Amino acid sequence: MPEVKHQKWWGWGYDGIPDFHHENKPAFAPFVLTHVGLDLATAPVVRPPALSDLDVPATLASEADLDALAAIVGAANVLTDDETRIVHWAGRSVRDLIRTRKGDFSRVTDVVVYPGSEDEVQAVLACASERDLVVIPFGGGTSISGSLQAEDGETRVVVTLDLGRMNRVLSVDEHSGLAHVQAGILGPDLEDALGARGLTMGHVPDSFTYSTLGGWVATRSSGMQSDKYGDIADIVKGLRLVRPSGVLALRDLPSTSTGPSVREMVIGSEGRLGVITEVTIQVHPLPERREVVAYLFPTWDDGLRALHAVARSEAHPVFTRISDADETAFSLSTQKEPRSALKKAAAFGQDRLWDFLRLRGWDLDAMCIGYVCYEGSKKHNDREKDAVKAIVGRHGGIVLGTGPGALYDQKKFDTPYIRDFLLDRRTVGDVSETAAPWSKLAEVHRRAKAAAQRAFAEIGRQGFVMCHLSHSYHSGACLYFTFAFVLDDARDDLEQYDTVKRAIQQEFIDAGATLSHHHGVGTEHRPWMEQDLSAEGVALMAGLFATADPENRLNPEKVLPSKRLGEPPAL
Numbered sequence: 143m144p145e146v147k148h149q150k151w152w153g154w155g156y157d158g159i160p161d162f163h164h165e166n167k168p169a170f171a172p173f174v175l176t177h178v179g180l181d182l183a184t185a186p187v188v189r190p191p192a193l194s195d196l197d198v199p200a201t202l203a204s205e206a207d208l209d210a211l212a213a214i215v216g217a218a219n220v221l222t223d224d225e226t227r228i229v230h231w232a233g234r235s236v237r238d239l240i241r242t243r244k245g246d247f248s249r250v251t252d253v254v255v256y257p258g259s260e261d262e263v264q265a266v267l268a269c270a271s272e273r274d275l276v277v278i279p280f281g282g283g284t285s286i287s288g289s290l291q292a293e294d295g296e297t298r299v300v301v302t303l304d305l306g307r308m309n310r311v312l313s314v315d316e317h318s319g320l321a322h323v324q325a326g327i328l329g330p331d332l333e334d335a336l337g338a339r340g341l342t343m344g345h346v347p348d349s350f351t352y353s354t355l356g357g358w359v360a361t362r363s364s365g366m367q368s369d370k371y372g373d374i375a376d377i378v379k380g381l382r383l384v385r386p387s388g389v390l391a392l393r394d395l396p397s398t399s400t401g402p403s404v405r406e407m408v409i410g411s412e413g414r415l416g417v418i419t420e421v422t423i424q425v426h427p428l429p430e431r432r433e434v435v436a437y438l439f440p441t442w443d444d445g446l447r448a449l450h451a452v453a454r455s456e457a458h459p460v461f462t463r464i465s466d467a468d469e470t471a472f473s474l475s476t477q478k479e480p481r482s483a484l485k486k487a488a489a490f491g492q493d494r495l496w497d498f499l500r501l502r503g504w505d506l507d508a509m510c511i512g513y514v515c516y517e518g519s520k521k522h523n524d525r526e527k528d529a530v531k532a533i534v535g536r537h538g539g540i541v542l543g544t545g546p547g548a549l550y551d552q553k554k555f556d557t558p559y560i561r562d563f564l565l566d567r568r569t570v571g572d573v574s575e576t577a578a579p580w581s582k583l584a585e586v587h588r589r590a591k592a593a594a595q596r597a598f599a600e601i602g603r604q605g606f607v608m609c610h611l612s613h614s615y616h617s618g619a620c621l622y623f624t625f626a627f628v629l630d631d632a633r634d635d636l637e638q639y640d641t642v643k644r645a646i647q648q649e650f651i652d653a654g655a656t657l658s659h660h661h662g663v664g665t666e667h668r669p670w671m672e673q674d675l676s677a678e679g680v681a682l683m684a685g686l687f688a689t690a691d692p693e694n695r696l697n698p699e700k701v702l703p704s705k706r707l708g709e710p711p712a713l
Contacts, residue, residue, distance in 0.1 A: 144256040144304075144307055145307075146304060146306030147306070147328070148226075148229050148306075149234070149283055149284075149352055150229075151193060151225055151228045151229045152190035152239070152242055152243055153190065153234070153239060153562040154234055154561070155351075155559065156352075159559075161563060162563040164563075166478050167476050167479065168479050169474065169476075170182075170475045171183065173471070173475035174475075174564075174569075177606040177626075178604055178605065178627055178628055179603075179628055180564075180567060180569050180628050182567070185568070185569075186567070188566055188567070190242075190566075191243070191245070193224060195245075196247075197245060197247075198227065198245075199247055199249075201252040201253060202252045202299050202300075203222060203252040203253045203299050206273075207253070207273055207275065210269050210272075210273060211253065211269060211301070214257075214265040215256060215258065219255060219256040219257070219258070219307070220254075221253070221256075222252070222253050222254075227251050227252070227253075227302075228247070228250065230251050230280055230283065230290070230302040230304065231247065231251050231290075233283055233284060233287070233289060233290045233664075234284055234285065234286055234558070235285070235286035235572070235666065236561070236565070236570055236572040236639060237288065237636060237639065237666065238286075239565060240636060240639070241636075243565070248291075248294045249291065249292040249293060249296050249300065250292075251278065251292065252299045252300045252301065253299070253300075253302070254280075255301055255304065256304050256306060256307050257305070257307065257308065258307045260308075260384060260389070260419045263308075263384045263417050263419055264384050264389065266301070266303060267384060267385065270386070271386050271695070273299070274299075275298060275299045275300070275695065276296060276298045276299065276300045276301065276695050276697075276698060277301050277303055277413075277417070277696055277697070278290060278292065278300065278301070278303065278413060278697045279356070279413040279417045279418070279697065280302050280303060280304045280305065281306075281325070281353060281357030282328060282353040282354045282357055284349035284352050285357075285361065285662070285664060286666075287658070287661050287662045287663060287664030287665070287666045287667055288666040288700075289360075289361065289662055289665075289700055290302075290664075291665070303417060304326075305324075305325050305326030305354065305356055305417075305419070306326050307326065308324040308325060308326040308327075309324055309326045309328070309331060309354075310323070310324050310327065311323050311324075311327070311335045312324060312420065314336075314339060314425070315394075318394075319425055319426060320379060320394050320423070320424060320425065321336060321341070321343070321423050321425045322380075322421075322422050323355055323420065323422075323423060324355075324420055325355050325356025325418045325420060325421055326355075326356060327354060328351075328353070329345075329349075329350040329351060329353055329355075330351060332355060340427060341427060342425065342426055342427075342428050343371070343377065343423055343425055343426075344365070344367050344370065344371030344426055344460075345358065345365040345368075345377055346366045346367050347363050347364065347365045347366070348557070348558075350555065355421055355423070356418045356419075356421065359374055359378055359381065359408070359409055360409075360411060360413060360418055360662075361410065361412060361661070363660055364659060364660035366461055366463075367460045367461050368461070369458070369459055369460060369462055369613070369614050370458065370460040370461070370517065371426070371460075373613075374409065375406065375409050375410075378405065378409060378421055379396065379422045379423065379424055380393050380394035380395065380405075380421070381408060381421045382418070382420040382421075383408050383415060383416040384416050384417045384419050385415070385690070390408070390416065392404060392405050394422035407686065410663075412662060412663065412664065412700045412701050413696055413697030414687050414691060414697055414698075414700055414701055415686075415687070415690045415696065416690075417696075429518055430518060430520070431516075431517065431518065431519065431523055432516070432517050433515070433523055433527075433544055433547070434514070434516075434544065434547030434548060435515075435516070435541065435543065435544055435547045436512070436513055436543060436544075436545075436546035436547045437512045437513070437530075437541055437542060438499075438509055438510070438512070438539060438540050439464070439509065439510045439512060439534075439537065439539040440504050440505070440508065440509060440510075440539070441467075441508050441509070441510065442466045442467060442508070442510050444510075444537045444539060445510045445512050445537070445539070445611075446583060446584060446611065448464075448533055448536075448537035449462050449464055449512065449614060449619070450580050451537070452514070452530055452533055452614070453619070455530075455533060457526045457529040457530050457533075459515055459516055459530065460515035460516065460517050461513070461514070461515045461612065461613075462512070462514050462611075462612070462614050463512060463513045463514075463611065463612045464510055464513075465510055465512070465608070465609075465610040466510055466587065466609045466610065467507060467508050467509065467510055469608035469609060469610050470509060470510050470511045471608075473511065511542070511546070513546075513547055513550050514530055515547075515551075557624070567628075568631070569626060569627065570628075570629060570635075570638070570639055570642075571624065572624070572625060572626075573622065573624050573625075573661075574625070574646045574647060575620060575621065575622040575623065575658065575660065575661060576590075576620065576623075576650040576655040576657065576659055577613070577619065577620045577621070578618050578619075578621065578654060578656070579618040580617065580618050580619065582618075582653065582655065583619060583621060585653055585654075586654070586655045587609055587621055589649050589652070589653045590607075590623055590649045590650060590653070591623070593645045594625050594642060594645060594646050596645060597641050597642040597644075597646070598642065600645075601627075601638045601642070603628060603630060604627065604628070605625060606626045606627070607624070607626075607646075608623070609621055609622060610622050613660070620659040623646060625642060625646070627642065643666075651670055651673045651674060656674055657671075663700065663701045664700055664701070665699065665700060668700075668703065671683075671702060680702065683701070683702055687701075687702060687704075688704075
């Protein structure tokens with residue numbers, strides 16, 4: 143058995159991580175009752191069943207297939223047991239988890255293979271060509287866009303290639319600020335290794351704890367600190383991609399003008415072009431100081447204008463973020479009951495602040511909380527904070543300080559656990575994210591929330607949708623929406639979910655935004671690719687995939703179907 147950490151088969155995170163608890167958060171239960179109609183006092187808790195109680199389809203891999211793979215990586219690194227296969231059969235989207243918890247296993251991977259080197263990856267792909275196998279690369283399994291599942295109708299043996307054993311920092315060029323790293327390394331392990339050298343990559347996606355470097359590259363990830371460190375496409379300076387015919391090697395160059403970017407073709411390819419084994423990333427010295435400061439704005443529009451001004455200013459924070467009024471209210475509902483004298487004093491101070499703002503004419507139901515992160519020397523941070531404070535003040539906002547900012551920094555990875563808590567109570571909580579120019583953000587926000595409410599009405603459910611802005615660029619930013627509703631037992635779960643999810647995604651396109659800023663495409667976002675890229679853009683991409691993988695065995699059907707969108711099926 144390889145020593146590779148995996149998330150639990152039925153939800154987010156490792157076994158043993160404490161579940162989300164609301165009992166110490168007195169405002170949470172009233173909030174979800176008001177906004178989605180979920181009564182936590184009476185709602186039955188439907189926990190995932192034991193895996194042994196579910197009917198896991200038998201592997202289609204023959205003894206000859208398994209022997210051939212074991213000859214490459216060793217028998218201990220070729221697994222066909224039910225739990226390993228179910229851990230790897232899908233990602234962690236709501237769609238994936240609903241099906242997994244019900245035992246609705248359509249096309250489960252047949253065998254999980256753990257290569258220990260690039261040569262072994264190459265040999266596995268050669269074996270796949272010889273034996274007509276399908277290969278799906280796997281990092282941490284955090285995909286929420288359907289990037290890891292085989293198609294329901296796939297008749298070939300499906301091999302999941304888990305890169306978890308290839309998890310080392312191979313070399314560091316401190317003079318150039320580059321690190322050469324194996325693709326299977328998890329986010330925390332990468333940062334620990336770099337931190338021991340006084341360095342950081344600075345890439346912190348929501349999935350950071352459980353996702354891998356190779357997964358970030360394959361799905362064109364963006365981290366919370368992208369305002370300073372860039373998206374993964376900015377961070378990657380070289381890579382190695384194993385293909386059935388050989389190894390694509392891109393050297394660690396700062397920039398190049400050698401035709402269309404092959405590097406860009408690989409980033410976001412989701413396994414359709416090959417298996418990413420090594421990546422050269424840019425790294426930075428650890429900052430002297432790190433501070434997250436919270437700000438409060440009278441309205442969403444005030445906050446948008448302020449963050450737009452920050453993006454155009456001489457200040458260059460690590461990240462800027464603002465929650466709309468609904469997300470602000472949700473965040474306040476997750477505050478723990480104050481127990482210590484210090485926390486009771488803080489709670490008293492917060493109440494007095496609300497009283498003061500009411501006297502100033504603020505509508506507390508419209509106020510929005512924002513966060514800005516600063517890194518550097520004390521002098522640098524103070525200068526940046528002064529610049530942002532002035533901008534915030536010009537847009538009617540106030541400074542809350544580092545206390546709420548530090549709390550946000552501590553809780554930033556908690557949302558998936560709340561999602562699983564809700565799913566245990568027959569309640570969907572999921573996300574859709576997009577990006578648009580600054581001039582369109584307010585309209586995209588309004589239209590997407592309205593589309594969600596129309597979808598809730600269509601399925602006859604009370605629903606809630608909230609949003610935050612993050613990942614600011616010169617020309618625009620990301621909007622990240624979270625929606626929730628209680629499932630109707632009289633209707634199909636996935637039909638209800640799809641109605642809401644599709645309404646939001648379509649509104650992104652109709653409002654002039656993109657269908658995905660950083661969650662990739664997989665299969666869930668695939669229907670909108672032609673609307674997002676144009677017919678000619680899809681044709682170019684389809685041609686690339688068809689040429690690179692004519693046998694359609696490298697994570698087939700992800701990003702684009704094997705046929706052109708809109709093309710009728712062959713008779």
